[in-house]
Amino acid sequence: MYGIGLIKGLGVTIKHFLETYVDDLRWLGRGRYYNEDALKIRQSTEARGVFTVQYPEEKLSVPEEFRYIPFLVYEENPDGTREDRCTSCGICSKVCPPQCIWIVRSNDPETGRPIPAPTEFYIDIDICMNCGLCAEYCPFDAIKMDHVYELASYERSSAHIYNKERLSKPASYYAEIRPKNYAREEAARAEKEALKAAKKKKE
Amino acid sequence: MTEKETVQLQDTLEEKFPGAITRDERQGYEGYIVETAKLVEIAKSLRDDMGYDYLSSVTGVDYLPDDKMEVVYHLYRSAGGPALTLKVQTPRDDSVVPSLVSIYPGADFQEREAWDLLGIRFEGHPDLRRILLWDGFHGHPLRKDWQEPFFEAEGKPFKSRWPQGEIRRIEDTHPFGKNVHYPSEFTPEGWVPEGEAALYSSLGKIDHGNGNNKQGLETDQIVVNLGPQHPSTHGVFRMVVTLDGEEIVGLKPVMGYLHRNHEKIGERNTYLMNMPFTDRLDYLCSMSNNFGYALAVEKLMGIKPPERAEYIRVIMAELTRVVNHIWAIGFLLNDLGAFFTPMLYVINERELILDIFEAVSGSRMMCNYFRFGGVARDIPEDALETIKILVNERLPRKVDELDLYLTGNEIVQTRAIGVGVLTKQQALANSAAGPVLRASGVPYDVRRADPYSIYDRFDFDVVVRYNGDVYDRYLVRLEEIRQSLRILKQAVESIPAGEIQTGKPQYQVRVPAGEAYGRVEAPKGELGFYVVSNGKPNPWRYHVRAPSFINLTPLEEMSIGQKIADVVAILGSIDIVLGETDR
Numbered sequence: 001m002y003g004i005g006l007i008k009g010l011g012v013t014i015k016h017f018l019e020t021y022v023d024d025l026r027w028l029g030r031g032r033y034y035n036e037d038a039l040k041i042r043q044s045t046e047a048r049g050v051f052t053v054q055y056p057e058e059k060l061s062v063p064e065e066f067r068y069i070p071f072l073v074y075e076e077n078p079d080g081t082r083e084d085r086c087t088s089c090g091i092c093s094k095v096c097p098p099q100c101i102w103i104v105r106s107n108d109p110e111t112g113r114p115i116p117a118p119t120e121f122y123i124d125i126d127i128c129m130n131c132g133l134c135a136e137y138c139p140f141d142a143i144k145m146d147h148v149y150e151l152a153s154y155e156r157s158s159a160h161i162y163n164k165e166r167l168s169k170p171a172s173y174y175a176e177i178r179p180k181n182y183a184r185e186e187a188a189r190a191e192k193e194a195l196k197a198a199k200k201k202k203e
Numbered sequence: 204m205t206e207k208e209t210v211q212l213q214d215t216l217e218e219k220f221p222g223a224i225t226r227d228e229r230q231g232y233e234g235y236i237v238e239t240a241k242l243v244e245i246a247k248s249l250r251d252d253m254g255y256d257y258l259s260s261v262t263g264v265d266y267l268p269d270d271k272m273e274v275v276y277h278l279y280r281s282a283g284g285p286a287l288t289l290k291v292q293t294p295r296d297d298s299v300v301p302s303l304v305s306i307y308p309g310a311d312f313q314e315r316e317a318w319d320l321l322g323i324r325f326e327g328h329p330d331l332r333r334i335l336l337w338d339g340f341h342g343h344p345l346r347k348d349w350q351e352p353f354f355e356a357e358g359k360p361f362k363s364r365w366p367q368g369e370i371r372r373i374e375d376t377h378p379f380g381k382n383v384h385y386p387s388e389f390t391p392e393g394w395v396p397e398g399e400a401a402l403y404s405s406l407g408k409i410d411h412g413n414g415n416n417k418q419g420l421e422t423d424q425i426v427v428n429l430g431p432q433h434p435s436t437h438g439v440f441r442m443v444v445t446l447d448g449e450e451i452v453g454l455k456p457v458m459g460y461l462h463r464n465h466e467k468i469g470e471r472n473t474y475l476m477n478m479p480f481t482d483r484l485d486y487l488c489s490m491s492n493n494f495g496y497a498l499a500v501e502k503l504m505g506i507k508p509p510e511r512a513e514y515i516r517v518i519m520a521e522l523t524r525v526v527n528h529i530w531a532i533g534f535l536l537n538d539l540g541a542f543f544t545p546m547l548y549v550i551n552e553r554e555l556i557l558d559i560f561e562a563v564s565g566s567r568m569m570c571n572y573f574r575f576g577g578v579a580r581d582i583p584e585d586a587l588e589t590i591k592i593l594v595n596e597r598l599p600r601k602v603d604e605l606d607l608y609l610t611g612n613e614i615v616q617t618r619a620i621g622v623g624v625l626t627k628q629q630a631l632a633n634s635a636a637g638p639v640l641r642a643s644g645v646p647y648d649v650r651r652a653d654p655y656s657i658y659d660r661f662d663f664d665v666v667v668r669y670n671g672d673v674y675d676r677y678l679v680r681l682e683e684i685r686q687s688l689r690i691l692k693q694a695v696e697s698i699p700a701g702e703i704q705t706g707k708p709q710y711q712v713r714v715p716a717g718e719a720y721g722r723v724e725a726p727k728g729e730l731g732f733y734v735v736s737n738g739k740p741n742p743w744r745y746h747v748r749a750p751s752f753i754n755l756t757p758l759e760e761m762s763i764g765q766k767i768a769d770v771v772a773i774l775g776s777i778d779i780v781l782g783e784t785d786r
Binding site for chain 2: 002003004005006008009012013016043044045047051062063064065066067088090091093094095096097099101102103104105114120122124129130131132133136137145157161
């Protein structure tokens, strides 16, 4: 009979329509929206009913590997001073596909020899394509991809070129947003140090 | 091709065309160099006598140091097997090559592209106009001596970035106009694009006032521009349509509104830098794009990824196919008038898959996940668990629901069955690929016909339908989702532990001189990357055989005789993404 297919299809639509209300009942009292636990389930493989998120009141948590605009990692010394991990070797600026990284290497004022620290470090975030290659190939774990994605601003010409000050974030922040990566890198570093120490001892 | 077959083929070819065909002896190259004058004859013989009935890719290479242009053809047998590569050489300053459109109509757009970007004239081409660039464009940008307005250096990395990085915005130091050449008498206000007139005249006779239609009535034919700003075109794409009443009598696609010369950018980039750029071709299927490019460069480098990486690649590529096909089906329904309800149902599921991509690669759409000889990082254990739940439980259920929802729907059937028919012969001749080809009764799938990666290990069916209409293309996609899920189920069960990268990750890979053509069965059809290396850090030539672009070649044939409202559905059933069409 003509129209059976249509009716079946409308059945699917009605099912979808009702599912949200059924899901509402499930969260009765606790609330389907503005509720961290509910949000997690609503965005998982068990999700039923309306799938959308009430942004900006609700925000999806990003996975550890999520990447957005790089930042520079510095270590905080106990006396409160900062120590950049960056040695201005330039690998990030060489691997950068749209070439949005500018680095000025420091030179020793007396000898004129390069010192392993950047005087200046710029990233033009309008050009950056968030590919993450700089973070991937940095041999010193000094440049990492950030999780902050709300970057809109009214002023393009000055606000979108990030300088070293703006880019720098402490290692503790890095450990917070990427705990697994941080732990793995620290373990590798500790192992390397131990190997070095053992070698020295032998000598 | 085994060595024996190669020798056999060569003997036959040399016997038939003594002196006109020689093996390409350059280091790292393969295939045959053909004498220009004999090209059409040889192509005809290859098609009719030897079964090479499918012309996959046509492109040019500018060998500036040798002062030569070369046109490269990749031919296949639709029965399967590896490519036969033919090359034709011509001088740079007056590059003329006979057109193959009479033998393989699928060469049409590709030859126009080679003319547009490389300045190779194809003699005998019925409609040799620019295709991607605008008519007033000066020069042919893929020629090696052509420089763009914001030219900085021949190859990246640029010297101004390190160690004395002078930060500046390019537009501040290069005001508009510098390095842009105008003819001396050029006035923008008075300029009339010649191409537009040529475009309209290429549509055939437009007889205002006294034209007669089929029924013998006196009618007017009118020209309608669908697009470039039109909701049905999925982007900035324009169809110039001649109508007789509501019926289409002529159609010309116009593209290039999103053109950014991906290939020129690719030739300035180093090999690795191109990886994130490939994401931006078909931005719905970045994993497949990565896959094709990685295969091409790995072929040149002579490396293979480790076992676990191969599995991860297959898993990602198949998930991408699921994502693409549900998206394509959703949008097809949009084009048929079911505004966004089916679309939103399916993109729920897409969202869950994109979450996996995000967890694995760091980005939902611009994945940049593949590396030469492996993948960027290992797949997290919980992501693998999510994939298992998705492919074993949720997605099969949702595909069945979609099937129940749409397949039997009488409105969909009336709009789609018998609309936009492409016969088997037309599909092959026009170099259609992917679901469009398979819906026309050609069971050609690169994963089967010329297996790459580890596809020879999995059980799956090549989906094929025989009517070649919009409905069959829809059904092929629906069934391909099921087949992808079948592959995924096998892959997630048998994925081994181990390394994910051959050798040490390098930011500048050493690529020996030579050429390679890597092709994969991307969701939209055969996606090929033709890469020529001269041993330097940047590829000498980087060409993308884009399925979205070449699948548009038969659009006119499919649309003629249809109603104008159906063109929207036909275009939707081809499933194009303008990022890839325009490159």
